[in-house]
Amino acid sequence: MVKLQQNVDAIRISTRIEALACCSSTSIGVTRLPFSVESTAAERLVEEWMKAAGMSVRKDGLNNIIGRYEGKDSTAPVLMIGSHLDSVIEAGKYDGILGVITGIEVVQTLRDNGIVLDHPIEVVGFCDEEGVRFHSTFLGSKAIAGTFTAEDLQRADEQGITIAEALKGIGIADPYAYKNSSRTPEELLAYLELHIEQGPVLEKENEPVGVVSGIAGATRFSFEIIGKPGHAGTVPVAIRQDALLGACDLISYIEKIAFKNEPLVATVGKLTVSPGASNVIPGLVTGTLDIRDLNVERKQKAIDAIFSESERIAKARGLQIKFEQVMEADPVYCNEEMIKLIEESISERSGSVITLVSGAGHDAMAMADVTNVAMIFVRCKDGLSHHPDEFVTVEDMGAGAEILYSTVIKIATKQ
Numbered sequence: 001m002v003k004l005q006q007n008v009d010a011i012r013i014s015t016r017i018e019a020l021a022c023c024s025s026t027s028i029g030v031t032r033l034p035f036s037v038e039s040t041a042a043e044r045l046v047e048e049w050m051k052a053a054g055m056s057v058r059k060d061g062l063n064n065i066i067g068r069y070e071g072k073d074s075t076a077p078v079l080m081i082g083s084h085l086d087s088v089i090e091a092g093k094y095d096g097i098l099g100v101i102t103g104i105e106v107v108q109t110l111r112d113n114g115i116v117l118d119h120p121i122e123v124v125g126f127c128d129e130e131g132v133r134f135h136s137t138f139l140g141s142k143a144i145a146g147t148f149t150a151e152d153l154q155r156a157d158e159q160g161i162t163i164a165e166a167l168k169g170i171g172i173a174d175p176y177a178y179k180n181s182s183r184t185p186e187e188l189l190a191y192l193e194l195h196i197e198q199g200p201v202l203e204k205e206n207e208p209v210g211v212v213s214g215i216a217g218a219t220r221f222s223f224e225i226i227g228k229p230g231h232a233g234t235v236p237v238a239i240r241q242d243a244l245l246g247a248c249d250l251i252s253y254i255e256k257i258a259f260k261n262e263p264l265v266a267t268v269g270k271l272t273v274s275p276g277a278s279n280v281i282p283g284l285v286t287g288t289l290d291i292r293d294l295n296v297e298r299k300q301k302a303i304d305a306i307f308s309e310s311e312r313i314a315k316a317r318g319l320q321i322k323f324e325q326v327m328e329a330d331p332v333y334c335n336e337e338m339i340k341l342i343e344e345s346i347s348e349r350s351g352s353v354i355t356l357v358s359g360a361g362h363d364a365m366a367m368a369d370v371t372n373v374a375m376i377f378v379r380c381k382d383g384l385s386h387h388p389d390e391f392v393t394v395e396d397m398g399a400g401a402e403i404l405y406s407t408v409i410k411i412a413t414k415q
């Protein structure tokens with residue numbers, strides 16, 4: 001009799017996601033900050049499920065949780081899969097978590113089918129990706145990639161508690177133990193992450209799963225538009241130097257530039273108007289500009305165009321417009337060979353292959369400093385994320401886990 005191959009269990013994935021959603025400090029949505037009571041409760045569940053799937057489990061010096069499923073050759077480089085266990089404030093249930101739970105499901109399915117791959121598989125739940133508590137992203141993956149620093153230990157939360165102190169609070173007495181977290185390029189075969197899309201493309205294309213070509217680079221500026229305040233009733237419109245009208249022109253132009261350079265995205269997310277009174281002409285506007293693209297050259301051209309238009313606006317309206325760059329993150333390109341294997345897995349499952357650029361940052365970005373990375377995106381309802389209404393169907397979770405399962409087999413099998 002031919003033994004039937006076990007498939008991934010979508011119901012089990014969904015049940016576990018629901019259980020983890022209860023590890024939250026708020027009743028609305030999921031709030032699970034790193035090194036908290038809620039995160040410790042979540043880790044306990046994850047550890048239990050990893051063990052049930054046949055993995056040996058350990059925590060590293062920065063409290064990343066790592067389950068290992070041995071390969072035929074235990075000295076061969078490791079294929080790491082996973083995502084993050086922390087959340088934003090009042091988040092959804094799937095962001096991060098889905099990558100960890102489907103990773104465990106993949107290993108459980110391998111074990112149930114009696115499959116041992118050439119390379120060891122490690123499923124990782126990173127302690128902190130969102131950066132909500134300590135205002136710095138990718139803490140867990142940076143520790144593994146070896147880019148977490150001693151200065152990072154002194155980052156403090158709103159209560160003034162540093163990372164070093166928070167680690168002590170959960171029983172990691174030696175803060176420098178983070179150094180043991182780091183892995184060398186030789187130790188790792190690759191890093192593969194499944195994550196919800198957090199955008200609307202897959203839903204529009206009517207596909208449950210897509211492959212990521214890369215994570216967009218981001219440049220962030222703060223800007224200042226200086227005009228001249230005056231009496232709203234007495235200064236004729238023709239001679240005003242209204243900073244807010246300059247901001248309107250600038251923001252409209254930024255939208256135009258983004259449309260012209262799609263898939264580039266540009267956002268003015270914050271604006272303050274001074275003095276901010278109903279009867280005073282705005283004399284000063286400050287704001288932020290966030291601009292992202294996988295294509296560095298196209299992004300730079302768009303920035304240059306925005307700068308030269310801002311000069312024109314300033315001249316036309318008698319204003320001063322100043323930009324200051326506050327952040328620059330390079331794009332990360334996913335590994336071509338891994339992309340091909342994900343595409344094969346999607347095609348074999350009879351889906352058409354949708355390729356996406358990630359506009360959001362992910363742990364894969366930090367892991368790219370130490371190894372090749374690739375990402376699988378799973379459709380979410382209305383593209384909504386970082387919100388209590390974030391939603392993924394059980395069928396889509398199952399589809400994502402199946403693609404992850406077959407991709408892991410392909411990657412971890414020696415050619």
Ligand SMILES: [Zn+2]
Nearest residue numbers: 084095096129
């Ligand atoms: Zn995430």
